[in-house]
Amino acid sequence: MSTPTESNPLRTDLVNRAVPDPCVLVIFGATGDLTRRKLIPALYNLAADGNVPSSLAVVCFARRDKTSEGFREELGEAARKYSRRPVNDELWRRFAANIFYHQSNFHDAAGYESLGRELDGIDERLGTGGNRLFYMASSPTEFDAILENLRASGLSRAKAGAWSRLIVEKPFGTDLPSATRLNEAVAAAFPEKDTFRIDHYLGKETAQNLMVLRFANTVFEALWNHRYVENVQITASEPLGVETRAGYYETSGALRDMVQNHLLQLLCLTAMEPPADLGADAVRDEKVKVLRALRPLTGTGVADNVIRAQYTAGFINGRDVPSYREEPGVAPDSVTETYVALRLHIDNWRWAGVPFFVRVGKRLPKSGTEIAIQFRGTPPVLFNRQSQLQDPNVLVIRIQPDEGISFRMAAKMPGAVLQIEPVKMDFHYGTSFGKATPEAYERLLLDAMSGDATLFARRDEVEHAWKFVDGIRAAWQDGEAPRLDFYPAGSWGPREADELLAQDGAVWRRL
Amino acid sequence: MTAPATISPGLPVEVGEIEKQLGLLWEQSDAGKVRASLVNLVIYSEAPDAIAANTPLLAAIAADHAFRALLVQGNPAAETSAVRAWITAHCHLREAGQKEICSEQVTFQLDGPAAGRLPSIVFSHLDTDLPLYLWWQGALHGDPDPGFWTWVDRLIVDSKTWSDPARQFRLLHEIEAIGRGRCAVCDLTWTRLFHLRYALAQIFDLPAARERLLQLENVGIHHAPGHRITALELLGWLASRLRWTLELGSRGEPVFRRPDGETTRFRLNEQEDAASCLAVELGFRDATASVKRERGGEFYAVDFHVDGLPPFSQMAPAGREKTADILLSELSRSSRHPLFWPSIRAIEPLL
Numbered sequence: 001m002s003t004p005t006e007s008n009p010l011r012t013d014l015v016n017r018a019v020p021d022p023c024v025l026v027i028f029g030a031t032g033d034l035t036r037r038k039l040i041p042a043l044y045n046l047a048a049d050g051n052v053p054s055s056l057a058v059v060c061f062a063r064r065d066k067t068s069e070g071f072r073e074e075l076g077e078a079a080r081k082y083s084r085r086p087v088n089d090e091l092w093r094r095f096a097a098n099i100f101y102h103q104s105n106f107h108d109a110a111g112y113e114s115l116g117r118e119l120d121g122i123d124e125r126l127g128t129g130g131n132r133l134f135y136m137a138s139s140p141t142e143f144d145a146i147l148e149n150l151r152a153s154g155l156s157r158a159k160a161g162a163w164s165r166l167i168v169e170k171p172f173g174t175d176l177p178s179a180t181r182l183n184e185a186v187a188a189a190f191p192e193k194d195t196f197r198i199d200h201y202l203g204k205e206t207a208q209n210l211m212v213l214r215f216a217n218t219v220f221e222a223l224w225n226h227r228y229v230e231n232v233q234i235t236a237s238e239p240l241g242v243e244t245r246a247g248y249y250e251t252s253g254a255l256r257d258m259v260q261n262h263l264l265q266l267l268c269l270t271a272m273e274p275p276a277d278l279g280a281d282a283v284r285d286e287k288v289k290v291l292r293a294l295r296p297l298t299g300t301g302v303a304d305n306v307i308r309a310q311y312t313a314g315f316i317n318g319r320d321v322p323s324y325r326e327e328p329g330v331a332p333d334s335v336t337e338t339y340v341a342l343r344l345h346i347d348n349w350r351w352a353g354v355p356f357f358v359r360v361g362k363r364l365p366k367s368g369t370e371i372a373i374q375f376r377g378t379p380p381v382l383f384n385r386q387s388q389l390q391d392p393n394v395l396v397i398r399i400q401p402d403e404g405i406s407f408r409m410a411a412k413m414p415g416a417v418l419q420i421e422p423v424k425m426d427f428h429y430g431t432s433f434g435k436a437t438p439e440a441y442e443r444l445l446l447d448a449m450s451g452d453a454t455l456f457a458r459r460d461e462v463e464h465a466w467k468f469v470d471g472i473r474a475a476w477q478d479g480e481a482p483r484l485d486f487y488p489a490g491s492w493g494p495r496e497a498d499e500l501l502a503q504d505g506a507v508w509r510r511l
Numbered sequence: 512m513t514a515p516a517t518i519s520p521g522l523p524v525e526v527g528e529i530e531k532q533l534g535l536l537w538e539q540s541d542a543g544k545v546r547a548s549l550v551n552l553v554i555y556s557e558a559p560d561a562i563a564a565n566t567p568l569l570a571a572i573a574a575d576h577a578f579r580a581l582l583v584q585g586n587p588a589a590e591t592s593a594v595r596a597w598i599t600a601h602c603h604l605r606e607a608g609q610k611e612i613c614s615e616q617v618t619f620q621l622d623g624p625a626a627g628r629l630p631s632i633v634f635s636h637l638d639t640d641l642p643l644y645l646w647w648q649g650a651l652h653g654d655p656d657p658g659f660w661t662w663v664d665r666l667i668v669d670s671k672t673w674s675d676p677a678r679q680f681r682l683l684h685e686i687e688a689i690g691r692g693r694c695a696v697c698d699l700t701w702t703r704l705f706h707l708r709y710a711l712a713q714i715f716d717l718p719a720a721r722e723r724l725l726q727l728e729n730v731g732i733h734h735a736p737g738h739r740i741t742a743l744e745l746l747g748w749l750a751s752r753l754r755w756t757l758e759l760g761s762r763g764e765p766v767f768r769r770p771d772g773e774t775t776r777f778r779l780n781e782q783e784d785a786a787s788c789l790a791v792e793l794g795f796r797d798a799t800a801s802v803k804r805e806r807g808g809e810f811y812a813v814d815f816h817v818d819g820l821p822p823f824s825q826m827a828p829a830g831r832e833k834t835a836d837i838l839l840s841e842l843s844r845s846s847r848h849p850l851f852w853p854s855i856r857a858i859e860p861l862l
Contacts, residue, residue, distance in 0.1 A: 007721060008712060008715045008716055008721060008724075009724070009752045009753065010708070010711060010712035010715050010724070010749075010752055011712045011715075011716075012752065012850065013848075013849055013850050014705075014708060014709050014712055015709075019716065021716075022716065022717070047826075048828060049828060050706070050709055050710070050713070050827045050828045053716065054713050054714070054716035054717050054823075054825065055717065055823070055825075088809055088810065090810070090826065091809075091810055091826045094824070094825065094826050095826075125821055126821075127717055127718065127719065127823065129718065402609075
């Protein structure tokens with residue numbers, strides 16, 4: 001089947017990306033926060049930019065008893081609150097006219113049969129051509145039932161000349177066995193090429209720019225290896241505590257909430273080899289190779305290379321905050337980690353001997369996600385003869401906030417005395433490119449509608465990541481598990497995490 | 512927060528002292544300001560109010576696209592040769608707590624024979640290694656100097672302002688050829704059509720519209736006074752994309768011959784109350800399509816109707832019409848306009 005760009009001669013040169021086909025987006029669990037805060041504002045912004053397909057309908061599938069009219073009003077309020085641009089009333093009215101509420105229990109086969117009839121009716125009325133994009137925004141406990149019903153009702157099978165795709169929100173399981181089970185349930189209903197597993201970090205501009213930085217600039221890739229890189233630090237810090245997510249977080253912890261998905265994805269993009277092309281599978285093949293080369297951490301290896309910690313009471317952003325164990329919904333004797341620091345090694349030719357330090361934590365002083373490439377120092381001659389005078393070069397890729405790239409280098413201070421000081425060259429997206437950056441969900445929804453899976457996780461990526469993380473969790477649950485450390489809220493984490501880096505003569509970057 | 516626009520070109524300086532004075536300007540500024548530049552933007556104009564008209568425009572653009580601007584007002588008719596220069600900066604605070612981002616503007620007034628020294632003035636004051644975009648306002652001069660044009664990365668013009676478009680397009684083509692592939696040509700009138708072309712194209716993603724596209728029978732374009740060339744460029748785009756050729760109809764009127772041998776008729780309708788960008792109506796044997804913008808509206812209403820089928824109606828972004836917005840979209844573009852010349856060639860006899 002040809003795409004609109006290929007078959008429509010007027011599309012030439014108007015967009016340099018695939019144009020999405022007309023389709024119906026079906027959101028399961030549409031009454032949840034994700035739909036209000038992210039999905040509908042993202043779709044509205046795509047419509048305002050003229051990037052939605054020529055025909056797009058949204059069917060909101062959920063249990064609660066609501067009408068389409070009433071739900072449109074609710075979504076209108078949410079769009080006004082969360083959209084990155086002001087909502088135009090007329091555009092919203094037209095956009096919302098194609099949003100429909102479908103009330104049904106996720107387990108009720110009849111609900112899927114009536115959904116099928118509703119979708120056929122929409123195709124006929126709006127010209128959506130039989131294309132369906134199913135979005136799993138419900139609780140993960142409902143995934144199996146939804147997938148089985150989509151399969152049994154035939155909705156997951158693409159109609160002739162059309163497509164049927166699935167978007168799955170994280171978490172993709174809670175460990176390798178559950179992820180494998182989920183992937184099998186997905187595979188029973190949808191082929192892998194039509195499955196889009198969202199990791200919204202990959203939709204962020206700077207994450208996408210990582211490949212451009214590495215493979216569109218001669219200067220960096222030549223230095224991107226064990227000969228020149230001392231270590232790599234990947235940090236995701238946030239001042240927030242668990243807020244209203246204690247129920248989820250108590251069963252997840254920082255390792256499963258952040259490391260298994262977002263941080264390992266960033267590590268893959270940082271460490272992977274150049275792909276053969278920019279197609280989805282070529283890029284994902286290279287990411288999987290990194291995960292396969294990741295040295296497994298089990299048993300004592302976990303004690304030596306992983307620090308887990310939990311925040312105690314402290315002071316942050318001008319106010320006193322309670323300890324994790326005092327947060328509502330958290331067990332008073334909880335051992336859930338709110339901070340984890342890891343020393344990882346990638347056992348391949350490029351990265352042999354280079355430690356990758358990864359840390360994530362809640363109640364840290366600042367919000368920030370970044371990748372820092374710490375280069376080796378210069379030889380101990382000339383300016384370096386007496387001691388390691390200069391701070392070595394560091395290339396920092398800031399993922400959020402203030403997306404951008406900075407490079408630290410040494411420079412002579414003006415004057416008769418030879419004094420060398422670090423200076424920073426800084427590139428800010430916001431400064432150089434004034435226009436507003438689209439939200440990650442806008443890009444990812446557009447890609448899914450266009451059939452481009454490059455920024456989505458493939459089954460083997462997810463399973464390799466779980467396998468790695470499960471090894472650490474197994475060691476934590478072992479009788480000889482390394483202890484849980486503690487850090488005061490508002491600090492940069494436990495002392496043990498500093499000592500982990502000190503073993504390699506390194507220190508954490510201060511964001 | 513945006514700094515208030517100013518019409519003053521800034522601090523008067525000696526031409527030989529410009530870089531030194533700019534350096535002093537930054538040394539004396541507070542630490543909350545940072546100089547930024549993505550491009551050398553040269554504006555050349557012979558209009559008497561060129562400095563007053565373009566300085567606020569540059570201030571507006573600086574909020575979104577940092578530059579070093581060289582604003583040059585040429586006055587070749589002046590009897591005495593003289594060069595005067597001013598420097599200023601446009602600073603904008605993008606976010607609270609961040610530094611102000613500042614773009615430099617160097618303004619020149621070239622009188623008499625000095626107006627012929629444009630290449631020297633430009634080459635001496637460029638920010639090294641950044642691309643050179645030249646916005647030539649008004650009619651292009653004949654006999655282009657290869658020593659100048661081979662260094663221009665993007666030449667921006669606005670054909671809407673030309674009184675003799677046929678000659679000016681020929682000159683534009685000549686300059687582009689001198690650039691030997693380096694110089695990308697950009698007509699702001701063509702840029703202004705982007706959203707309208709986008710909205711029109713979107714209609715033909717619909718299968719029912721797509722299957723009728725090659726049998727398009729009538730094209731009606733409504734345009735405001737002074738926008739005939741805009742309407743012609745849009746018509747040229749349709750003609751070139753659908754491989755129509757211009758010829759004379761049975762009553763001597765120009766029509767397009769389609770590849771299927773049939774003809775497509777067109778009419779350009781000047782309307783006092785039309786939005787400056789256009790409304791377009793397309794007629795098929797059994798269907799109609801239209802794209803219309805209300806005056807000052809943010810969106811186009813896009814409609815397609817086939818006899819016997821439910822009507823299709825959508826809104827598409829219309830973009831902004833201010834010159835600063837059109838120029839910004841061009842500054843943000845790194846690629847060329849591959850459909851521009853085919854579109855001009857398709858309507859050349861009508862210019």
